[in-house]
Amino acid sequence: MAAEYQLSFLSEGDQKAAELSWVYNQTPTGDLSLGELQGWKQRVLEFQRSVRATPVVRQGTLFDVTATSDPLDALDPFHLPQRNAEFWRGCFDESGPPALYFVVDHELPLLLYVGETIKSNQRWQGEHDCKRYILNYIAAHRPHGLPVTVNIGFWPYAPCDRKTRQALELALIQRWRSPFNKENWRLWGTPFVGSRAPE
Template identity: 60%
Template sequence: MPSDYQPSLLSDADQRAADVSWAYNRSSASALPISELTTWKQRVAQYQHQVRSTPQAQQGALFAMASDPAPVETIDPFTLTPQNAAFWRGQFDEAGGPALYFVVDYDAAVLLYVGETIKANQRWKGVHDCKRYILSYIEAHRSHQLPVAVNIGFWPHAAADRQARQRLELALIRHWRSPFNKENWTLWNTPFVQAK
């Protein structure tokens, strides 16, 4: 046992509650005005709706063989089976395999975050900034009594090779412009990602 080991007096459930307690103990002064929240969501939803409904133009080649479309063009995060965003608190018999995951507000039809993992059932155990963004997003809606339905969907066909998964993840982030991914914070002026 390391010399700096400190046993915890909290159960695992109490420790998990403490990990997110900051979100429930903030002053309401940090609330986003309803007009800013709805305008921000509408902008994101409008762009993503256009991405969904407009096929991507492709450069053809005169003698090219027909090929399968790239996953970035065929993966639709809104059609994946939604799971509760707190799925990671459950007990699993196995760690799960490589996957891409998508955090979606199904009420607003807004893709909030794209991520990748080698172990789908373990990815969010512990610290993950996106959990904080989700809690802030939900809090902003609840403070104005607005409907919100944030869930997560997994695409289980991701490559086992980390670099390949990360390339596809980045392509999807650029394609959908998911506002909780840091690559798009400036583009959307994302209000939920400031430091705690």
């Protein structure tokens, strides 16, 4: 077992970079045992089940006259139309609308990753770290003969404004605690991050 991580007195930006560096160095070598894999998935599943069962609490105001639809209340990542993780290889006539997207293992189900994009049909072209996490996640299931069904669902109603879209993305990452998003690595660990591609 590696030495425990100790916080430093770096600036916030430097500290985040140091934390990410530490996380990459904590990735286990070799395959996960059946117990480790199932235990990790069960912890995430139990948390996300509790999220699904608990309505989002909103702070009201005295001046709310009309009810507004909040995507955090209505958006269910598990019921979006599913696309194969290699969807981006297809030919598209358009770049696609702004969207939030969700990587889900529908076998349990587990929400693994939340992302945002201005061009939903082009987002996954080229390099994307989450592609590696998905491949490592699927590969971890193979030696144990466990079923796995990883797909991507797009919610095509995301705001066009980048800051607004990213704020909604962050709220969903925090709500669901999706384990492939770096914001949640300290909570769930990083068994599927694997080696970084050479720069």
